[in-house]
Amino acid sequence: xxxxxSKRTFGLICAGxxxxxxxxxxxxxxxxxxxxDSGVTFSLRQQTTVRIFNEAHTFLNVPNNLxxxxxxxxxxxxxxxxxxxxxxxxxNKTWNENCxxxxxxxxxxxxxxxIQYLSEIQAWCPVLPWRQHRNPFNVGTKQQKASIQTDLxxxxxxxxxxxxxxxxxxxxxxxxxxxxAIEELRLMEHFQERKRKKILIYMASLAQNAYIFKTTLxxxxxxxxxxxxxxxxxxxxxxxxxxxxxxxxxxxxxxLLPASDGCARHNMTDGLDIIFTDIQGVNVIAxxxxxxxxxxxxxxxxxxxxxxxxxxNYKHYKEEIPGGRSAWGSLDIQLSxxxxxxxxxxxxxxxxxxxxxxxxxxxxxxxxxKTRNAALVYGKEPEFWKGYANYINAVKRHFxxxxxxxxxxxxxxQQYVPEYVIDHGIVNITTLINLLExxxxxxxxxxxFEGPAALEALANGCFFINPKYVPPLDRTNANFWAGKPLSRxxxxxxxxxxxxxxxxxxxxxxxxxxxxxxxxxxxxTNTKEEPHLPFEFTHxxxxxxxxxxxxxxxxxxxxxxPPLSELKMILGGEGEACVEACLKKQLTCEPTxxxxxxxxxxxxxxxxxxxxxxxxxxxxxxxxNTADNTCQLQSQPLLFSCRAAKPxxxxxxxxxxxxxxxxxxxxxxx
Numbered sequence: 001x002x003x004x005x006s007k008r009t010f011g012l013i014c015a016g017x018x019x020x021x022x023x024x025x026x027x028x029x030x031x032x033x034x035x036x037d038s039g040v041t042f043s044l045r046q047q048t049t050v051r052i053f054n055e056a057h058t059f060l061n062v063p064n065n066l067x068x069x070x071x072x073x074x075x076x077x078x079x080x081x082x083x084x085x086x087x088x089x090x091x092n093k094t095w096n097e098n099c100x101x102x103x104x105x106x107x108x109x110x111x112x113x114x115i116q117y118l119s120e121i122q123a124w125c126p127v128l129p130w131r132q133h134r135n136p137f138n139v140g141t142k143q144q145k146a147s148i149q150t151d152l153x154x155x156x157x158x159x160x161x162x163x164x165x166x167x168x169x170x171x172x173x174x175x176x177x178x179x180x181a182i183e184e185l186r187l188m189e190h191f192q193e194r195k196r197k198k199i200l201i202y203m204a205s206l207a208q209n210a211y212i213f214k215t216t217l218x219x220x221x222x223x224x225x226x227x228x229x230x231x232x233x234x235x236x237x238x239x240x241x242x243x244x245x246x247x248x249x250x251x252x253x254x255x256l257l258p259a260s261d262g263c264a265r266h267n268m269t270d271g272l273d274i275i276f277t278d279i280q281g282v283n284v285i286a287x288x289x290x291x292x293x294x295x296x297x298x299x300x301x302x303x304x305x306x307x308x309x310x311x312x313n314y315k316h317y318k319e320e321i322p323g324g325r326s327a328w329g330s331l332d333i334q335l336s337x338x339x340x341x342x343x344x345x346x347x348x349x350x351x352x353x354x355x356x357x358x359x360x361x362x363x364x365x366x367x368x369x370k371t372r373n374a375a376l377v378y379g380k381e382p383e384f385w386k387g388y389a390n391y392i393n394a395v396k397r398h399f400x401x402x403x404x405x406x407x408x409x410x411x412x413x414q415q416y417v418p419e420y421v422i423d424h425g426i427v428n429i430t431t432l433i434n435l436l437e438x439x440x441x442x443x444x445x446x447x448x449f450e451g452p453a454a455l456e457a458l459a460n461g462c463f464f465i466n467p468k469y470v471p472p473l474d475r476t477n478a479n480f481w482a483g484k485p486l487s488r489x490x491x492x493x494x495x496x497x498x499x500x501x502x503x504x505x506x507x508x509x510x511x512x513x514x515x516x517x518x519x520x521x522x523x524x525t526n527t528k529e530e531p532h533l534p535f536e537f538t539h540x541x542x543x544x545x546x547x548x549x550x551x552x553x554x555x556x557x558x559x560x561x562p563p564l565s566e567l568k569m570i571l572g573g574e575g576e577a578c579v580e581a582c583l584k585k586q587l588t589c590e591p592t593x594x595x596x597x598x599x600x601x602x603x604x605x606x607x608x609x610x611x612x613x614x615x616x617x618x619x620x621x622x623x624x625n626t627a628d629n630t631c632q633l634q635s636q637p638l639l640f641s642c643r644a645a646k647p648x649x650x651x652x653x654x655x656x657x658x659x660x661x662x663x664x665x666x667x668x669x670x
Contacts, residue, residue, distance in 0.1 A: 072111075073110075073111040073112035073115050073128065074111075075088060075115070075125075076115065076119075076125060076126045076128060078125075078126040078558070079592075079594075079595045079637040080126070080298070080334070080555060080556070080557075080558065081123075081124060081125050081126050082332075082334075082636060082637040082638045083124055083332060083638075084118065084124055084125035084126070086316075087118055087122075087124040087125065088111075088114055088115065088118065088125070091108065091114050091118070092108055095108060096262075096263070098261065098262070098263065099261070099262065099263035099264065099291070100117065103261070103263050104117055104121055104263075104266075112128070115128060116128065116131065116134075119131075119135075120134045120135070120136060121136075121264050121266060122264050122291065122294045122295070123136060123137070123294040123295045123297070123298065123556075124294050135557075136295065137298075137556040137557050143195040143196055143197065143273075144195075144196045145193070145194065145195065145196065146194040146195055146196040146197075146238060146239035146240060147196070147239045148182055148186060148237060148238070148239055149236055149237055149238075149239050150179055150182070150237060152171070152172070152175050154236075155171065155232075155233070155236045156168060156171065156172070158232075158242065158244045159171070159244070163246075166222070166225060167225060167228070167229050169428055169429070170225075170226065170229045170429055171229055171232075171233060173356070173428060173429040173430050174229075174230075174233070174354070174356050174429065174539075175233070177354065177356055177357075177539045178233050178234070178237050178354075178539055178543075179237075180539070180540075181354075181538070181539035181540040181542075181543050182237050182238075182543060184540045185540055185543055185544060185547075190670040191547070194238070194239070194547070194551060195551070196239055196240055196241060197240045197241070197273040197274055197550055198240075198241050198243075198271055198272050198273050198274075199235055199240050199241065199242050199243070199272070199273060199274045199275075199276065199550075200242075200243050200251070200252070200255075200272050200274070200275045200276065200277075201228070201231075201232060201235075201242055201243065201244040201245070201276050201277075202245060202246070202250065202251060202275060202276070202277040202278075202281045202284075202285075203228055203244075203245070203246040203277070203278065203281070204246065204248075204277055204278055204280040204281035204284050205224070205278045205279070205280045205281070206224075206225075206228075206246040207246045207247050207248075207280075208280055222451075222452075223305060223341065223448070223450075223451045223452060224278075224303070224305060226353050226452050227303060227305070227341055227351065227352075227353045227452075228303070230352075230353045230354045230542060231276065231303075231351065231546065232244065233354075234354075234542055234543050234546040234547075235276075235546065235550070237543070238543065238546065238547055238550070240550065248284060248288070251285075252270055252271070252272070254270045254289070254292065255270060255275075255285050255288065255289050255296060256288045256289065257288070257289075258289065258290035258291055258292060259292075262290070262291070263291060264291035264292055264294075264295075265292055265295075270295075270296065270299075272299060273299065274299055274301060274550065275296065275299045275300050275301065276301045276303065276339075277300060277301070277302060277303070278302055278303045278304065279302055279304060279328050279331065281302070282300055282302050282331050282333065283331075285300070297333060298554075298555040298556035299555075299556065300333060300337055301337055301338075301339055301349075301549075302331065302333065302337060302338050302339065303339050303351065304328075304338050304339065304340060304348070305340065305341040305450070306340065306341070306344065306449075306450065306484055306486060307338065307340045307344040307345050307347075307348045307486050307488075308328070308329060308331070308335065308338050308348065308485040308486060309345070309347065309485060309486045309487050309488070309619075309641065309643060309644075310335060310347060310619050310638065310639045310640065310641040310643075310644065311487070311619050311639070311641075311644075312325065312326050312328075312329030312330070312485030312486065313329055313330070313331055313332065313333065313335055313338075313485065313638060314330075314332060314617075314636065314638040314639055315329075315330035315331075315332050316617075317617070317639070318617065319619075321487070322475070322476050322487065323474075323475040323476045323482060323487075326475075326483055326484060326485035327483060328483065328484065328485045329485035332638060333555075334555050334638070335347040335348055335591060335638070335640075335641075336348065336349050336553065336555070336591065336592065337349070337555055339351035340352075341353065341450060341452070342450060342495070342496040343496065343536075343663050343664065344486075344488065344495075345486075345488070345579070345642060345643050346579065346588050346589045346590065346591060346642045346663075347589075347591050347640075347641055347642050347643060349549065349553070349664065350536075350545070350663065350664045351545070351546070351549075352536060352537060352541075352542055352545065353452050353537070353542065354537065354538065354539040354541075354542040355452065355455045355456050355458075355459040355533055355537045355538065356429060356433055356456065356459070356460075357459040357460060357533060357538070358433065358437055358459075358460050358461070372438060372439060372440040372461070373399055373400045373401070373440060374399055374400065374401040374402070374403055374438055374439045374440060375395050375396075375398075375399040375401070375402045375403065375439060375440065375441045375442075375443050376402075376403045376404070376405075376435055376436060376439040376441070376442050376443065376457070376462065377392065377395075377402060377403070377404045377421070377442075377443045377445065378442055378443060378444045378445060378453055378454070378457070379404070379406075379444075379445040379447070380405055380406060380407045380408075380426065381407065381408060381447070382406060382407075382408040382412045382413045382415070382416045382417055383408075383412070383416065384445045384446070384447045384448075385416040385417050385445060386416050388445060388511065389418060390514060391511045391512075391514070391517060392418055392421070392443070393418070394514055394517050394518060394521065395441070395443055395465075395517075395521065396418075396420060398521045398522075398524075398525055399440065399441065401422060402418075402420060402421050402422065402443075403421070403422045403423075403424060403435060403439065404417065404421050404422070404423050404424070405423070405424050405425065405426060405427050405432065405435070406423045406425065406426075407425075407426050432456065433456075433460055436456065436457050436460035436461070436462050437460050437461060439457075439462050440462065440463065440524065440525070441462060441463045441464070441465060441521075441524050442454065442457035442458075442462040442463065442464045442465070443465050444464065444465050444466050444467045444493045444494070444511075445467065445493075445511075446467040446469070446493055446511065447493070449480065449490065449493065450490075450493070450494055450495070450496070451494075454466065454493070454494040454497050454506075455494075455496075455497065455533060455537050457531075458497070458501060458505060458506070458531040458532070458533055459531075459533035459537070461530050461531060462531065463504070463505055463506070463507065463524045463527070463531060464494070464497055464501075464505065464506045464507070464531075465507050465509065465511070465517070465520060465521075465524075466492050466493055466494050466497055466498055466506050466507060466508040466509070467492060467493045467508075467509070467510075467511045468491065468492045468508050468509055468510045468511075469490060469491060469492060469493075470510050470512075472489035472490055472491045473489070473490040474487065474488070474489045474490065475487065478490075487643075488643065491508075492508050494506075500534060501531070501532075501534070503523070504523055504524070504527045504529070505527075505529075505531035505532070506531075507520035507523065507524065534661040535660075535661035535662055536661050536662045536663065536664070541661070541662060544662065544665070545662065545664050545665065548664070548665055548669060548670065549664075552669075552670075561669070562590060562592065562593075562656055562666045562668075562669050563666075563668055563669070564593070564596065565668070566590070566593075566656040566657060566666045566667075566668060566669075567590070567593045567596060567597075567654055567655075567656065568585070568587060568654075568655045568656060568657075569597060569602070569605075569606070569652065569653070569654065569655070570582055570585055570587070570653045570655045571606050571650065571651075571652060571653070572645075572650060572651040572652075572653050573650070574626055574647075574648060574649070574650055575645055575646065575647040575648060575649065576645055576650075576651070577642065577643050577644060577645035577651070578641075578642045578643075578644075578651055578653035578654070578655075579642050579643055580645075581651070581653045581655070582642075582653055582655035585655060587655035587656060587657060587658070588655065588656060588657075588658045588663055589642035589653060589654065589655055590654050590655060590656040590666075591640050591641070591642055591654070592654075593654030593656070594622075594634070594637070594640040594654050595637060595640075596654065597622055597652050597654055598621070598622050598633050598634050599633070600613055600633070602622060602652060603622065603624070603631050603633075603652070606652055608624045608629075608631055608650075609629055610624060610629060610630070610631035611628065611629045611630060612630055612631070613631045613632075613633060614630065614631070614632055614633070615632075615633050615634070615635040616632050616633075616634075616635055617634075617635050617636040617639055618632050618634065618639060619639050619640075619641040619644035620632060620641075620644050620645075620646055620649050620651060621633055621634035621635075621639070621640075622634060622651070622652045623649050623650060623651045623652060624649070624650050625648055625649055626648050626649070626650060627648050
């Protein structure tokens with residue numbers, strides 16, 4: 001009984017325990033697939049509490065590696081690495097003897113070896129569970145505690161040169177609003193423990209469209225610059241370390257040049273936590289960084305004013321798209337990495353902008369002064385006024401003065417703009433606020449689309465006449481939208497104001513129908529209440545949202561944000577999108593939760609009587625087609641979509657709570 005085990009016996013026991021441990025670790029990734037005429041069905045080899053994202057796998061030319069008949073490396077599943085399966089299947093086609101063979105000693109006949117390369121050297125796949133110590137994203141930048149930065153001079157030093165003239169002007173003109181906002185937020189408990197991030201701001205489209213800089217003080221488009229300004233102000237005052245530029249030369253060399261041998265770098269040296277850029281910037285970095293791109297990809301955040309839908313983002317989407325594909329799509333990044341001007345779709349992240357509003361002192365003075373009997377027309381380009389003389393005349397009948405801030409030449413202004421209009425020329429933000437404060441109504445002309453000015457008007461006490469599009473505009477009937485990577489229908493000049501503010505402060509009318517226009521003008525003149533700016537567009541609202549994104553969004557490693565406890569599963573109606581299904585329950589669709597519902601067990605839980613269950617690359621999955629009771633599970637996580645809908649299809653929708661006037665954040669999100 002007291003006899004000691006022999007060394008040989010002890011060794012065998014240890015080896016057995018090791019095999020048992022490895023087998024247990026691997027088993028969570030093993031899925032049995034059955035390919036038949038009706039598609040691919042599945043069954044899990046063992047029950048587990050881990051939620052598995054299942055994907056249909058076809059036969060790979062790279063076979064599994066069996067080590068002593070024990071270790072099997074199946075394709076690991078993770079929604080953050082949606083192209084892993086594809087990269088493994090294509091590995092032999094992209095074989096490079098110098099890089100894969102000589103430098104990194106990859107065995108192309110070993111599944112384990114291939115996965116290790118694609119997860120530890122490149123970052124197309126998740127690191128295998130027993131090799132987490134080799135995870136390249138475990139080694140991040142050294143982060144200190146973030147401290148609030150209110151030094152305006154330090155920020156302005158990053159904007160030297162004439163090209164930044166308008167941006168400097170806006171930053172200086174709005175800085176007091178940012179100071180007030182940070183004072184409002186700094187008292188929050190969760191606001192104290194924040195990490196200082198190393199962030200690159202790369203405004204690539206401004207280099208390719210230099211006219212934007214050149215025309216900012218002459219009436220050119222300001223929407224993109226407004227958003228960039230406000231993002232940079234927010235990040236700076238929150239205490240982050242910023243590098244700002246718009247030329248390729250402003251980028252770290254590791255984003256532009258592969259290693260001298262042309263191979264992927266083993267150690268990542270960009271020293272960045274987040275890269276804020278735009279669609280052109282994503283393409284530049286993808287093209288120039290070569291084999292290192294997979295390491296940078298998860299750090300990207302792409303500013304995209306109007307948003308991108310799933311079917312345009314995924315390069316290999318095979319279904320027909322009305323109006324065709326878009327040159328601005330095929331980024332193959334997570335849809336939540338795309339940041340929009342307005343909350344167009346929960347598939348993208350709503351970044352927004354901050355709207356300057358009157359001070360409390362100004363507000364008191366305005367309430368004493370009830371003689372706001374002027375209208376300000378929204379349209380700096382004289383061409384926007386073409387054909388709307390009768391509409392502007394109707395406005396003039398209700399208001400003693402009609403004002404404008406026009407660019408363009410004198411000749412073209414005389415051609416399209418009525419003589420009685422008082423033109424102030426192109427003005428700075430301070431003058432614009434003064435004009436809005438002295439006006440009763442802000443008069444839309446239909447263009448520009450979805451700009452910030454409508455909310456600036458509301459914030460400063462102006463009603464807004466919001467031109468309705470009859471029929472709604474989309475990529476099939478309007479040139480402006482034809483090339484955009486989205487399928488939504490645009491119902492008015494500012495759909496956000498139409499839906500989330502609404503009457504009486506926002507009057508959405510067909511401006512070619514003078515009866516509708518007259519009714520709207522009468523309601524405006526008879527309404528005593530003043531418009532209200534939603535919190536999410538205040539400086540404090542944007543600071544809170546940007547801080548939450550920077551602190552919690554992570555596309556390199558798994559994170560429980562928004563927390564899974566927020567998930568509320570809702571069954572959509574027949575032909576209904578998840579956006580609408582969630583809103584009916586006073587919730588919003590949360591695309592990060594789709595993976596948790598993408599299981600056969602979920603289909604059974606919602607009582608789908610599936611004749612068959614197939615894995616498919618579909619913007620509708622998980623769902624059931626009521627015509628034949630065929631159920632779909634998603635095989636490509638880049639195609640999860642809150643917005644997609646199709647007649648006869650019932651969708652399973654992941655919903656969550658949202659804060660009043662801060663839809664980007666759930667009630668428990670910090």
